[in-house]
Amino acid sequence: MSKEITSRESDYSQWYNDLVIKGGLADYSAVRGCMVIKPYGFALWENMRDVLDKMFKDTGHQNAYFPLFVPKSLFEAEEKNAEGFAKECAVVTHYRLKTDPQSKGKLMVDPEAKLEEELVVRPTSEAIIWNTYKGWIQSYRDLPILVNQWANVVRWEMRTRLFLRTAEFLWQEGHTAHATSEEAVEETKKMLDVYADFVENWMALPVIKGVKSENERFAGAVDTYCIEALMQDGKALQAGTSHFLGQNFAKAFDVKFSDRDNKLHYVWATSWGVSTRLIGALVMAHSDDDGLILPPRIAPLQVVIVPIYKGDEQKGMIDNKVNELLPKLKALGIRVKYDDNDNSRPGWKFAEYEMKGVPVRIAIGARDLENNVVEVARRDTKQKMSVSMDAIEFYVKTLLDEIQLHIFNKAKTYRDEHITKADKWDDFVYLLDSKGGFVSAHWDGTAETEEKIKELTKATIRCIPLDGEKENGTCILTGKPSEQRVLFARAY
Amino acid sequence: MSKEITSRESDYSQWYNDLVIKGGLADYSAVRGCMVIKPYGFALWENMRDVLDKMFKDTGHQNAYFPLFVPKSLFEAEEKNAEGFAKECAVVTHYRLKTDPQSKGKLMVDPEAKLEEELVVRPTSEAIIWNTYKGWIQSYRDLPILVNQWANVVRWEMRTRLFLRTAEFLWQEGHTAHATSEEAVEETKKMLDVYADFVENWMALPVIKGVKSENERFAGAVDTYCIEALMQDGKALQAGTSHFLGQNFAKAFDVKFSDRDNKLHYVWATSWGVSTRLIGALVMAHSDDDGLILPPRIAPLQVVIVPIYKGDEQKGMIDNKVNELLPKLKALGIRVKYDDNDNSRPGWKFAEYEMKGVPVRIAIGARDLENNVVEVARRDTKQKMSVSMDAIEFYVKTLLDEIQLHIFNKAKTYRDEHITKADKWDDFVYLLDSKGGFVSAHWDGTAETEEKIKELTKATIRCIPLDGEKENGTCILTGKPSEQRVLFARAY
Ligand SMILES: [Zn+2]
Numbered sequence: 001m002s003k004e005i006t007s008r009e010s011d012y013s014q015w016y017n018d019l020v021i022k023g024g025l026a027d028y029s030a031v032r033g034c035m036v037i038k039p040y041g042f043a044l045w046e047n048m049r050d051v052l053d054k055m056f057k058d059t060g061h062q063n064a065y066f067p068l069f070v071p072k073s074l075f076e077a078e079e080k081n082a083e084g085f086a087k088e089c090a091v092v093t094h095y096r097l098k099t100d101p102q103s104k105g106k107l108m109v110d111p112e113a114k115l116e117e118e119l120v121v122r123p124t125s126e127a128i129i130w131n132t133y134k135g136w137i138q139s140y141r142d143l144p145i146l147v148n149q150w151a152n153v154v155r156w157e158m159r160t161r162l163f164l165r166t167a168e169f170l171w172q173e174g175h176t177a178h179a180t181s182e183e184a185v186e187e188t189k190k191m192l193d194v195y196a197d198f199v200e201n202w203m204a205l206p207v208i209k210g211v212k213s214e215n216e217r218f219a220g221a222v223d224t225y226c227i228e229a230l231m232q233d234g235k236a237l238q239a240g241t242s243h244f245l246g247q248n249f250a251k252a253f254d255v256k257f258s259d260r261d262n263k264l265h266y267v268w269a270t271s272w273g274v275s276t277r278l279i280g281a282l283v284m285a286h287s288d289d290d291g292l293i294l295p296p297r298i299a300p301l302q303v304v305i306v307p308i309y310k311g312d313e314q315k316g317m318i319d320n321k322v323n324e325l326l327p328k329l330k331a332l333g334i335r336v337k338y339d340d341n342d343n344s345r346p347g348w349k350f351a352e353y354e355m356k357g358v359p360v361r362i363a364i365g366a367r368d369l370e371n372n373v374v375e376v377a378r379r380d381t382k383q384k385m386s387v388s389m390d391a392i393e394f395y396v397k398t399l400l401d402e403i404q405l406h407i408f409n410k411a412k413t414y415r416d417e418h419i420t421k422a423d424k425w426d427d428f429v430y431l432l433d434s435k436g437g438f439v440s441a442h443w444d445g446t447a448e449t450e451e452k453i454k455e456l457t458k459a460t461i462r463c464i465p466l467d468g469e470k471e472n473g474t475c476i477l478t479g480k481p482s483e484q485r486v487l488f489a490r491a492y
Numbered sequence: 493m494s495k496e497i498t499s500r501e502s503d504y505s506q507w508y509n510d511l512v513i514k515g516g517l518a519d520y521s522a523v524r525g526c527m528v529i530k531p532y533g534f535a536l537w538e539n540m541r542d543v544l545d546k547m548f549k550d551t552g553h554q555n556a557y558f559p560l561f562v563p564k565s566l567f568e569a570e571e572k573n574a575e576g577f578a579k580e581c582a583v584v585t586h587y588r589l590k591t592d593p594q595s596k597g598k599l600m601v602d603p604e605a606k607l608e609e610e611l612v613v614r615p616t617s618e619a620i621i622w623n624t625y626k627g628w629i630q631s632y633r634d635l636p637i638l639v640n641q642w643a644n645v646v647r648w649e650m651r652t653r654l655f656l657r658t659a660e661f662l663w664q665e666g667h668t669a670h671a672t673s674e675e676a677v678e679e680t681k682k683m684l685d686v687y688a689d690f691v692e693n694w695m696a697l698p699v700i701k702g703v704k705s706e707n708e709r710f711a712g713a714v715d716t717y718c719i720e721a722l723m724q725d726g727k728a729l730q731a732g733t734s735h736f737l738g739q740n741f742a743k744a745f746d747v748k749f750s751d752r753d754n755k756l757h758y759v760w761a762t763s764w765g766v767s768t769r770l771i772g773a774l775v776m777a778h779s780d781d782d783g784l785i786l787p788p789r790i791a792p793l794q795v796v797i798v799p800i801y802k803g804d805e806q807k808g809m810i811d812n813k814v815n816e817l818l819p820k821l822k823a824l825g826i827r828v829k830y831d832d833n834d835n836s837r838p839g840w841k842f843a844e845y846e847m848k849g850v851p852v853r854i855a856i857g858a859r860d861l862e863n864n865v866v867e868v869a870r871r872d873t874k875q876k877m878s879v880s881m882d883a884i885e886f887y888v889k890t891l892l893d894e895i896q897l898h899i900f901n902k903a904k905t906y907r908d909e910h911i912t913k914a915d916k917w918d919d920f921v922y923l924l925d926s927k928g929g930f931v932s933a934h935w936d937g938t939a940e941t942e943e944k945i946k947e948l949t950k951a952t953i954r955c956i957p958l959d960g961e962k963e964n965g966t967c968i969l970t971g972k973p974s975e976q977r978v979l980f981a982r983a984y
């Protein structure tokens with residue numbers, strides 16, 4: 001192996017960090033809690049972003065861009081939202097540096113350049129956007145507004161982890177405005193479906209759609225819908241959220257429209273977002289002790305071809321064959337690279353591309369040429385196959401689809417096996433401590449009980465599943481009556 | 493007209509603002525100096541970004557992402573760069589807000605959450621990136637690094653203008669690292685050529701390639717190459733810059749590599765960027781008193797079809813015809829919209845799409861259907877033509893190319909007519925005050941003279957043209973000897 005990876009069993013958390021850093025996805029930076037997204041990680045994010053962006057546009061949304069800074073007076077306008085984010089705000093207070101008279105070559109904040117009003121670096125953009133929408137909306141003819149923004153946001157976190165929780169992260173945030181509550185709720189659910197579609201069919205990660213309990217709701221939302229995924233260590237991860245904001249922001253920013261009846265009403269709102277956190281989920285859900293396993297549909301590189309040769313003559317023959325092959329693969333839309341760098345040996349390259357999770361590796365040696373075959377290796381199962389070169393491009397194309405499906409099915413089997421019902425408190429606790437995963441249990445519906453369970457077990461309600469059946473039962477902690485099971489888990 | 497636009501002659505500056513705001517490109521925001529880029533403006537930026545991004549990738553670059561914040565100690569490491577940007581830095585000093593005990597429902601900066609080291613919101617990313625590259629570069633095998641970043645940056649400006657000068661703007665910044673000076677200079681020039689290619693062939697804006705004088709050089713650069721464009725009011729606008737940074741940042745951040753000879757050398761650097769400022773240039777260069785004129789290759793919408801009818805029967809027949817037409821246009825890659833919104837009349841729509849600079853408008857009436865023709869109107873020349881519906885899609889496709897070329901040629905003719913030689917000081921001043929544009933004059937090569945000329949005339953040296961001929965002459969101000977003319981202009 002070219003680079004040591006900690007195994008999942010010995011230290012899951014270190015395994016994750018090893019994959020992210022040694023796999024070339026991201027790195028720590030000199031700024032506390034902020035990461036550098038490296039080219040390979042960014043190429044992955046670009047693929048994810050491009051698919052999502054198309055989905056948003058196909059559902060009628062347009063992109064726009066709003067300021068990075070939110071003046072404090074706007075930030076505090078919607079009280080719950082402000083309260084929810086106040087403790088993690090980076091705040092700009094000055095607009096100039098000057099030469100430090102005490103220290104040659106150093107700069108200091110110029111005390112004379114203090115802002116009259118402090119600026120919050122956006123942790124989310126509802127405030128600045130609804131303050132803008134006020135100017136865009138007069139009549140029902142101006143509705144709906146279906147806008148999305150791709151942006152960086154900052155939430156000051158004390159304990160950070162690459163991708164999963166960083167002070168700055170990249171995300172998209174949709175912010176829509178509607179004439180009716182029904183239409184806004186419909187939008188909220190539609191975007192949840194878009195997220196679920198994307199995460200399942202592109203990231204190969206099965207999710208459960210649900211609604212958050214009050215405790216876990218987005219600050220300022222009436223309802224938070226979410227998709228929840230399961231990692232290999234049995235912990236849950238929230239992969240995306242879609243919020244029905246009611247008229248909270250319209251009231252905070254006084255955004256009204258005149259309806260067909262010529263009466264003024266407050267506008268209804270939604271917001272929804274996914275972030276670079278999804279990359280953390282991807283890494284944790286699929287990878288193994290040898291490195292990343294990336295789903296072909298979003299992998300920056302889908303196929304790598306490695307030549308195995310002695311001397312220039314063999315190399316020349318392999319080059320000729322590969323030069324025939326490359327355009328055929330590319331014509332099928334396959335992202336392929338021929339790695340004939342002679343600084344490193346095939347074994348080193350094999351380990352490197354395993355580490356990076358490239359779905360398919362093709363090795364071609366001199367004897368293969370004679371036999372008109374290549375060696376095809378799958379990253380997910382590590383299976384190796386000798387395959388005829390004739391129509392190899394179609395074989396590879398089909399194999400990529402098969403790998404995508406296989407990765408999804410594997411994650412789904414694991415996930416399904418880790419949703420367990422519990423009806424007694426002892427079982428509940430034991431399940432969380434041993435098997436992990438989602439524990440499906442009755443809950444009396446109160447914030448107090450949820451809080452108490454969290455204190456006792458570190459598990460939270462991940463969601464009230466949308467497809468959950470009505471079933472009479474008694475709360476796992478208090479024994480009070482309940483009408484539906486909810487999903488508990490320890491979570492990232 | 494649906495919306496009043498100030499004419500260029502009466503108030504050029506107000507004309508520009510009217511176009512940006514009423515054309516739906518951008519709007520002022522609640523944050524001093526920051527703008528909201530509206531969906532139509534952002535769609536334009538997306539088209540520009542996508543073309544540039546492909547050009548960067550085709551020249552071997554990869555995208556990555558670096559932190560928004562630069563710790564003050566890193567920011568000040570490269571002294572000239574720090575000095576150049578210190579006066580326009582937004583500075584984060586605190587990481588938390590808290591409830592204001594004096595004022596119900598209000599928040600205040602929590603004095604206990606003061607950062608030990610202040611964070612500068614990046615005005616440009618050399619410092620944070622070179623601090624990162626230090627960890628990426630050990631050997632010549634790690635070079636070159638060819639990385640680009642799409643990001644927001646903040647430069648606190650006292651006087652701002654939508655797109656042209658805003659406190660926050662969007663841009664891309666390429667940052668490359670090389671083993672030799674020659675290779676870095678080659679990269680610097682290559683990216684200047686990429687910018688010139690993009691601005692001329694996609695934005696239809698002719699540019700002059702040149703080198704900046706010392707006064708106008710990027711803070712921390714050894715050489716700044718630039719492309720300069722001319723606006724309709726005779727003022728110049730710098731459309732893009734590419735910097736050869738020498739070893740300045742490598743030395744400031746101690747970035748060395750061991751070469752083939754096993755000796756340690758400092759790494760050579762370039763950086764290059766274009767920003768949303770280009771949208772301002774686009775608006776100013778091509779538009780007229782009726783609104784925007786957008787080059788087809790980057791226009792969000794290339795063709796709009798407007799039906800002209802009385803009653804549902806006529807509307808139905810037109811719909812049928814348009815539904816045949818739309819897929820044919822789209823199949824040729826044409827961005828087209830059928831605007832059959834019945835809330836507004838055709839005349840209003842015509843003015844609206846003129847305002848928005850949609851290159852081609854097609855009107856279809858009931859009589860047109862009988863005659864198998866449509867009315868095609870060009871935005872740039874305002875020409876209207878009656879065109880047979882047979883193969884109309886090919887007609888439109890060719891017309892879009894013709895419009896692209898016509899817009900470029902018009903701008904080029906204007907630009908070429910506004911490069912004037914001056915050999916006497918009085919002529920020089922008179923030209924700047926009357927005709928405007930670039931004045932080509934000899935200069936003694938000193939910063940003092942350039943400064944003096946700027947004081948006297950508000951004109952700066954826009955560049956020393958790369959294709960300028962060597963020619964002996966005498967400085968326009970001092971009469972001292974000079975070997976090449978340089979281009980002076982008043983500039984945005
Ligand atoms: Zn959930």
Ligand SMILES: [Zn+2]
Pocket residue numbers: 700701702703704717718719720954955956
């Ligand atoms: Zn220039």
